[in-house]
Amino acid sequence: MLTVAVVGASGYTGLELVRILHGHPEVSVTCVTSERSAGKRIDDLFPTLRGCCDLVLENLEPVRVSGKADFIFTALPHKAAMEVVPTFLTLGKKVVDLSADYRLGDAEVYGAWYEQHLNPHLLQEAVYGLPELRRDRISGRALVANPGCYPTSIVLGLAPLLKEGLIDLKSIIADSASGVTGAGRAAKVDSLYCEVNEGYKAYGVGGVHRHTPEIEQELSLLAGEQVTITFTPHLVPMDRGILSTIYASPLKQTTTAELAELYSGFYSREPFVRVLPQGSLPSTAFVRGSNFCDISPLVDKRTGRIIVVSAIDNLMKGASGQAVQNMNIVCGFPETMGLDRPALFP
Secondary structure, rough: EEEEEEEEEOOHHHHHHHHHHHHHOOEEEEEEEEOOOOOOOOHHOOOHHHOOOOOEEOOOOHHHHHHHEEEEEOOOOOOOOOOOOHHHHHOOEEEEEOOOOOOOOOHHHHHHOOOOOHHHHHHOEEEEOOHHHHHHOOOOOOOOOOOOOOHHHHHHHHHHHHHOEEEEEHOOEEEEEEEEHHOOOOOOHHOOOHOOOOOOOOOOOOOOOHHHHHHHHHHHHOOOOOOEEEEEEOOOOOOOOOOEEEOOOOOOOOHHHHHHHHHHHOOOOOOOEEEEEOOOOOOHHHHHOOOOOEEEEEOOOOOOOOEEEEEEEOOOHHHHHHHHHHHHHOOOOOOOOOOOOOOOOO
16 A cells, blocks of 8 residues: 655645545555644545545644655645655655646746746656656656646647647647636635636736746647747636637648547547547536546638647646546556546536
8 A cells, every 4th residue: 555645735736636545545645734724634624525534734844744655745836845845755755746846847947937946956857747748757757747737738739739740830829718726725816706706817918827838848849849839828717627729720731530530549548538529529517526638629611720629627637636647657556546537517
Protein backbone atom coordinates (compact mmCIF):
# COMPACT_ATOMS: atom_id res chain seq x y z
CA MET A 1 0.00 0.00 0.00
CA LEU A 2 1.40 3.38 -1.04
CA THR A 3 1.23 6.00 1.71
CA VAL A 4 0.35 9.45 0.40
CA ALA A 5 0.35 12.99 1.76
CA VAL A 6 -1.79 15.77 0.34
CA VAL A 7 -0.03 19.05 1.05
CA GLY A 8 -2.52 21.88 0.77
CA ALA A 9 -5.61 19.79 1.40
CA SER A 10 -7.96 22.63 2.31
CA GLY A 11 -8.38 23.88 -1.27
CA TYR A 12 -10.60 22.48 -4.00
CA THR A 13 -7.80 20.50 -5.66
CA GLY A 14 -6.71 19.10 -2.29
CA LEU A 15 -10.26 18.02 -1.53
CA GLU A 16 -10.53 16.35 -4.93
CA LEU A 17 -7.28 14.49 -4.33
CA VAL A 18 -8.53 13.11 -1.02
CA ARG A 19 -11.87 12.17 -2.58
CA ILE A 20 -10.26 10.35 -5.52
CA LEU A 21 -7.59 8.62 -3.44
CA HIS A 22 -10.21 7.30 -1.01
CA GLY A 23 -11.36 5.04 -3.85
CA HIS A 24 -7.87 4.02 -4.96
CA PRO A 25 -7.19 0.37 -4.00
CA GLU A 26 -3.40 0.78 -3.75
CA VAL A 27 -3.23 4.04 -1.80
CA SER A 28 -3.68 5.14 1.79
CA VAL A 29 -3.82 8.87 2.57
CA THR A 30 -1.81 9.21 5.77
CA CYS A 31 -1.22 12.97 6.02
CA VAL A 32 -3.07 16.13 5.04
CA THR A 33 -1.81 19.66 5.62
CA SER A 34 -3.26 23.15 5.71
CA GLU A 35 -1.75 26.30 7.12
CA ARG A 36 -5.05 28.09 7.63
CA SER A 37 -7.03 25.09 8.94
CA ALA A 38 -4.41 23.19 10.93
CA GLY A 39 -5.89 21.37 13.92
CA LYS A 40 -9.26 20.74 12.27
CA ARG A 41 -10.43 17.39 11.03
CA ILE A 42 -10.68 17.40 7.26
CA ASP A 43 -14.21 15.99 7.35
CA ASP A 44 -15.25 18.92 9.55
CA LEU A 45 -13.86 21.29 6.93
CA PHE A 46 -15.39 19.26 4.08
CA PRO A 47 -18.47 17.36 5.32
CA THR A 48 -18.58 15.45 2.03
CA LEU A 49 -15.65 13.41 3.39
CA ARG A 50 -17.51 12.14 6.47
CA GLY A 51 -17.05 8.42 6.75
CA CYS A 52 -14.21 8.55 4.20
CA CYS A 53 -11.38 10.50 5.81
CA ASP A 54 -11.12 11.88 9.35
CA LEU A 55 -7.46 12.92 9.37
CA VAL A 56 -6.52 16.08 11.25
CA LEU A 57 -5.02 18.80 9.08
CA GLU A 58 -1.44 19.59 10.06
CA ASN A 59 0.91 22.49 9.58
CA LEU A 60 3.30 21.98 6.71
CA GLU A 61 6.59 20.71 8.11
CA PRO A 62 8.28 18.87 5.21
CA VAL A 63 10.45 16.56 7.32
CA ARG A 64 7.52 15.47 9.49
CA VAL A 65 5.25 15.02 6.47
CA SER A 66 7.94 12.94 4.77
CA GLY A 67 8.01 10.63 7.78
CA LYS A 68 4.35 9.82 7.22
CA ALA A 69 4.19 9.27 3.45
CA ASP A 70 6.18 7.94 0.53
CA PHE A 71 4.41 9.96 -2.15
CA ILE A 72 3.58 13.66 -1.95
CA PHE A 73 1.01 15.75 -3.78
CA THR A 74 1.71 19.47 -3.40
CA ALA A 75 -1.52 21.37 -4.01
CA LEU A 76 -0.08 24.75 -3.10
CA PRO A 77 0.05 28.19 -4.74
CA HIS A 78 3.06 29.04 -6.88
CA LYS A 79 6.20 29.87 -4.86
CA ALA A 80 4.84 27.99 -1.84
CA ALA A 81 5.45 24.72 -3.68
CA MET A 82 9.06 25.42 -4.63
CA GLU A 83 9.82 26.28 -1.01
CA VAL A 84 9.12 22.68 0.09
CA VAL A 85 9.48 20.40 -2.96
CA PRO A 86 13.32 20.28 -2.80
CA THR A 87 13.14 18.95 0.76
CA PHE A 88 10.72 16.20 -0.22
CA LEU A 89 13.00 15.18 -3.09
CA THR A 90 16.11 15.21 -0.89
CA LEU A 91 14.32 12.88 1.52
CA GLY A 92 13.67 10.44 -1.31
CA LYS A 93 10.00 11.16 -1.88
CA LYS A 94 8.25 11.26 -5.23
CA VAL A 95 6.24 14.40 -5.89
CA VAL A 96 3.44 15.48 -8.18
CA ASP A 97 3.23 19.26 -7.95
CA LEU A 98 -0.06 20.89 -8.92
CA SER A 99 1.29 24.45 -8.89
CA ALA A 100 2.92 26.28 -11.79
CA ASP A 101 6.38 26.13 -10.20
CA TYR A 102 7.87 23.35 -12.33
CA ARG A 103 5.83 23.50 -15.53
CA LEU A 104 8.06 25.94 -17.40
CA GLY A 105 11.45 24.68 -18.49
CA ASP A 106 13.07 28.12 -18.61
CA ALA A 107 13.71 29.94 -15.33
CA GLU A 108 13.77 33.31 -17.10
CA VAL A 109 10.34 32.70 -18.59
CA TYR A 110 9.06 31.67 -15.17
CA GLY A 111 10.52 34.84 -13.68
CA ALA A 112 8.88 37.01 -16.33
CA TRP A 113 5.40 35.60 -15.65
CA TYR A 114 5.64 34.80 -11.92
CA GLU A 115 8.75 35.70 -9.93
CA GLN A 116 12.35 34.57 -9.49
CA HIS A 117 12.59 30.80 -9.23
CA LEU A 118 14.10 29.50 -6.00
CA ASN A 119 15.47 26.23 -7.40
CA PRO A 120 15.82 26.55 -11.19
CA HIS A 121 18.00 23.42 -11.42
CA LEU A 122 14.88 21.35 -10.73
CA LEU A 123 13.16 22.67 -13.86
CA GLN A 124 15.24 20.31 -15.98
CA GLU A 125 14.62 17.39 -13.62
CA ALA A 126 10.85 17.82 -13.63
CA VAL A 127 8.74 16.28 -16.38
CA TYR A 128 5.61 17.99 -17.68
CA GLY A 129 2.86 15.61 -16.68
CA LEU A 130 0.53 15.42 -19.66
CA PRO A 131 0.31 11.61 -19.93
CA GLU A 132 -1.00 11.51 -23.47
CA LEU A 133 2.22 13.17 -24.66
CA ARG A 134 4.80 12.41 -21.94
CA ARG A 135 3.88 8.97 -20.61
CA ASP A 136 7.29 7.38 -21.16
CA ARG A 137 9.11 10.23 -19.43
CA ILE A 138 6.70 10.30 -16.48
CA SER A 139 7.23 6.66 -15.53
CA GLY A 140 9.44 6.41 -12.44
CA ARG A 141 10.15 10.15 -12.33
CA ALA A 142 10.74 11.81 -8.95
CA LEU A 143 9.13 15.16 -9.83
CA VAL A 144 6.12 15.59 -12.10
CA ALA A 145 4.76 19.06 -12.90
CA ASN A 146 1.02 18.62 -13.23
CA PRO A 147 -0.28 20.73 -16.15
CA GLY A 148 -2.58 23.69 -15.78
CA CYS A 149 -6.28 23.34 -16.57
CA TYR A 150 -6.46 25.66 -19.58
CA PRO A 151 -3.26 24.24 -21.10
CA THR A 152 -4.58 20.68 -20.78
CA SER A 153 -7.74 21.48 -22.71
CA ILE A 154 -5.91 23.43 -25.42
CA VAL A 155 -2.83 21.24 -25.89
CA LEU A 156 -4.88 18.05 -26.15
CA GLY A 157 -7.18 19.83 -28.58
CA LEU A 158 -4.33 20.86 -30.89
CA ALA A 159 -1.79 18.03 -30.55
CA PRO A 160 -2.87 15.94 -33.57
CA LEU A 161 -2.88 18.98 -35.86
CA LEU A 162 0.56 20.13 -34.73
CA LYS A 163 2.15 16.69 -34.88
CA GLU A 164 0.97 16.35 -38.48
CA GLY A 165 1.92 19.94 -39.42
CA LEU A 166 -1.57 20.67 -40.72
CA ILE A 167 -2.17 24.23 -39.54
CA ASP A 168 -0.71 27.71 -39.91
CA LEU A 169 1.05 28.27 -36.60
CA LYS A 170 0.36 32.01 -36.71
CA SER A 171 -3.40 31.51 -36.94
CA ILE A 172 -4.19 29.79 -33.63
CA ILE A 173 -6.85 31.37 -31.43
CA ALA A 174 -8.15 29.72 -28.24
CA ASP A 175 -11.22 30.93 -26.37
CA SER A 176 -11.66 29.06 -23.08
CA ALA A 177 -14.37 29.29 -20.45
CA SER A 178 -13.91 28.04 -16.88
CA GLY A 179 -16.05 27.46 -13.84
CA VAL A 180 -15.43 29.49 -10.69
CA THR A 181 -13.48 26.75 -8.86
CA GLY A 182 -10.61 27.57 -11.22
CA ALA A 183 -10.00 30.66 -9.10
CA GLY A 184 -9.41 28.56 -5.97
CA ARG A 185 -11.16 28.49 -2.60
CA ALA A 186 -9.65 31.60 -1.04
CA ALA A 187 -12.12 34.46 -0.70
CA LYS A 188 -11.87 36.92 -3.59
CA VAL A 189 -14.32 39.65 -4.52
CA ASP A 190 -14.34 38.58 -8.18
CA SER A 191 -15.42 35.06 -7.15
CA LEU A 192 -18.28 36.05 -4.86
CA TYR A 193 -21.72 34.75 -5.81
CA CYS A 194 -23.17 38.17 -6.57
CA GLU A 195 -20.14 39.08 -8.67
CA VAL A 196 -20.32 35.91 -10.78
CA ASN A 197 -23.97 34.85 -10.96
CA GLU A 198 -25.85 35.78 -14.16
CA GLY A 199 -22.63 37.00 -15.74
CA TYR A 200 -20.11 35.81 -18.31
CA LYS A 201 -16.89 37.72 -18.72
CA ALA A 202 -13.46 37.62 -20.28
CA TYR A 203 -10.37 38.22 -18.15
CA GLY A 204 -6.62 38.12 -18.66
CA VAL A 205 -7.26 39.55 -22.13
CA GLY A 206 -4.40 40.51 -24.41
CA GLY A 207 -1.97 37.68 -23.77
CA VAL A 208 -1.43 38.36 -20.06
CA HIS A 209 -2.87 35.21 -18.47
CA ARG A 210 -0.16 33.20 -16.71
CA HIS A 211 -1.08 29.99 -18.51
CA THR A 212 -0.03 31.56 -21.82
CA PRO A 213 3.70 30.64 -21.68
CA GLU A 214 2.83 27.11 -20.60
CA ILE A 215 0.47 26.67 -23.53
CA GLU A 216 2.98 28.10 -25.98
CA GLN A 217 5.82 26.00 -24.56
CA GLU A 218 3.93 22.75 -25.13
CA LEU A 219 2.53 23.73 -28.52
CA SER A 220 6.02 24.74 -29.66
CA LEU A 221 7.45 21.38 -28.62
CA LEU A 222 4.74 19.62 -30.61
CA ALA A 223 5.24 21.82 -33.67
CA GLY A 224 9.04 21.81 -33.56
CA GLU A 225 9.16 25.60 -33.76
CA GLN A 226 7.99 28.61 -31.80
CA VAL A 227 4.21 28.96 -31.54
CA THR A 228 2.48 32.14 -30.37
CA ILE A 229 -1.27 32.05 -29.89
CA THR A 230 -4.13 34.37 -29.01
CA PHE A 231 -5.58 32.99 -25.78
CA THR A 232 -8.58 34.52 -24.03
CA PRO A 233 -10.00 32.94 -20.86
CA HIS A 234 -13.55 33.54 -19.66
CA LEU A 235 -15.34 33.03 -16.35
CA VAL A 236 -18.66 31.17 -16.41
CA PRO A 237 -21.14 31.13 -13.49
CA MET A 238 -20.82 27.38 -12.87
CA ASP A 239 -18.88 25.40 -10.29
CA ARG A 240 -16.49 23.42 -12.46
CA GLY A 241 -15.52 22.62 -16.01
CA ILE A 242 -13.60 24.12 -18.92
CA LEU A 243 -14.75 24.39 -22.51
CA SER A 244 -12.13 25.48 -25.05
CA THR A 245 -12.99 26.47 -28.60
CA ILE A 246 -9.86 26.60 -30.74
CA TYR A 247 -9.52 28.06 -34.24
CA ALA A 248 -6.75 27.59 -36.80
CA SER A 249 -6.24 27.90 -40.55
CA PRO A 250 -5.31 24.66 -42.36
CA LEU A 251 -2.29 24.53 -44.65
CA LYS A 252 -4.22 22.36 -47.07
CA GLN A 253 -7.87 21.66 -47.70
CA THR A 254 -9.38 19.10 -45.36
CA THR A 255 -12.76 17.83 -44.20
CA THR A 256 -14.44 17.09 -40.91
CA ALA A 257 -14.37 13.39 -41.74
CA GLU A 258 -10.60 13.48 -42.30
CA LEU A 259 -10.07 15.32 -39.01
CA ALA A 260 -12.24 12.83 -37.16
CA GLU A 261 -10.13 10.00 -38.55
CA LEU A 262 -6.91 11.79 -37.59
CA TYR A 263 -8.04 12.46 -34.01
CA SER A 264 -9.54 9.01 -33.51
CA GLY A 265 -6.26 7.41 -34.58
CA PHE A 266 -4.09 9.77 -32.53
CA TYR A 267 -6.02 9.12 -29.32
CA SER A 268 -7.11 5.53 -30.00
CA ARG A 269 -5.19 4.13 -27.02
CA GLU A 270 -5.79 6.97 -24.60
CA PRO A 271 -8.16 5.93 -21.81
CA PHE A 272 -9.18 9.47 -20.88
CA VAL A 273 -9.53 11.19 -24.26
CA ARG A 274 -12.83 10.66 -26.04
CA VAL A 275 -13.06 11.82 -29.64
CA LEU A 276 -16.77 12.36 -30.17
CA PRO A 277 -18.72 11.09 -33.18
CA GLN A 278 -19.22 13.56 -36.00
CA GLY A 279 -22.12 15.86 -35.21
CA SER A 280 -21.58 15.67 -31.44
CA LEU A 281 -19.94 18.50 -29.52
CA PRO A 282 -18.35 18.41 -26.06
CA SER A 283 -20.12 19.80 -23.02
CA THR A 284 -18.75 20.38 -19.55
CA ALA A 285 -21.89 18.64 -18.26
CA PHE A 286 -20.71 15.34 -19.73
CA VAL A 287 -17.24 15.33 -18.15
CA ARG A 288 -18.17 16.73 -14.73
CA GLY A 289 -16.51 14.76 -11.94
CA SER A 290 -14.58 12.58 -14.39
CA ASN A 291 -11.03 12.49 -15.75
CA PHE A 292 -12.16 12.55 -19.38
CA CYS A 293 -11.30 15.09 -22.03
CA ASP A 294 -13.94 15.17 -24.77
CA ILE A 295 -12.79 16.51 -28.14
CA SER A 296 -14.56 17.26 -31.40
CA PRO A 297 -12.70 18.62 -34.48
CA LEU A 298 -14.53 20.02 -37.49
CA VAL A 299 -14.14 22.24 -40.52
CA ASP A 300 -16.12 25.44 -40.97
CA LYS A 301 -17.12 24.97 -44.61
CA ARG A 302 -17.83 28.68 -45.10
CA THR A 303 -14.46 29.98 -43.91
CA GLY A 304 -12.34 26.86 -44.34
CA ARG A 305 -11.05 27.18 -40.78
CA ILE A 306 -10.54 24.25 -38.47
CA ILE A 307 -12.45 24.44 -35.19
CA VAL A 308 -11.65 22.13 -32.28
CA VAL A 309 -13.86 22.02 -29.19
CA SER A 310 -12.62 20.33 -26.02
CA ALA A 311 -14.16 19.92 -22.58
CA ILE A 312 -12.65 18.86 -19.25
CA ASP A 313 -13.49 19.12 -15.57
CA ASN A 314 -10.95 21.68 -14.37
CA LEU A 315 -10.64 19.95 -10.98
CA MET A 316 -10.21 16.47 -12.50
CA LYS A 317 -8.38 16.20 -15.84
CA GLY A 318 -7.42 19.85 -15.28
CA ALA A 319 -5.89 19.20 -11.85
CA SER A 320 -6.41 16.40 -9.30
CA GLY A 321 -7.58 13.62 -11.61
CA GLN A 322 -4.60 14.15 -13.87
CA ALA A 323 -2.34 14.27 -10.81
CA VAL A 324 -3.56 10.82 -9.75
CA GLN A 325 -3.14 9.62 -13.34
CA ASN A 326 0.47 10.80 -13.12
CA MET A 327 0.96 9.08 -9.76
CA ASN A 328 -0.30 5.83 -11.28
CA ILE A 329 2.23 6.09 -14.11
CA VAL A 330 5.11 7.02 -11.79
CA CYS A 331 4.39 4.11 -9.46
CA GLY A 332 3.57 1.50 -12.08
CA PHE A 333 -0.12 1.16 -11.22
CA PRO A 334 -2.69 0.73 -14.00
CA GLU A 335 -3.17 4.24 -15.35
CA THR A 336 -6.93 4.27 -14.85
CA MET A 337 -6.83 2.95 -11.27
CA GLY A 338 -9.03 5.04 -9.01
CA LEU A 339 -10.17 7.12 -11.98
CA ASP A 340 -12.28 4.75 -14.06
CA ARG A 341 -15.62 6.30 -13.26
CA PRO A 342 -18.20 7.99 -15.48
CA ALA A 343 -19.08 11.66 -15.19
CA LEU A 344 -21.70 12.95 -12.79
CA PHE A 345 -25.01 13.79 -14.44
CA PRO A 346 -27.15 15.77 -13.98
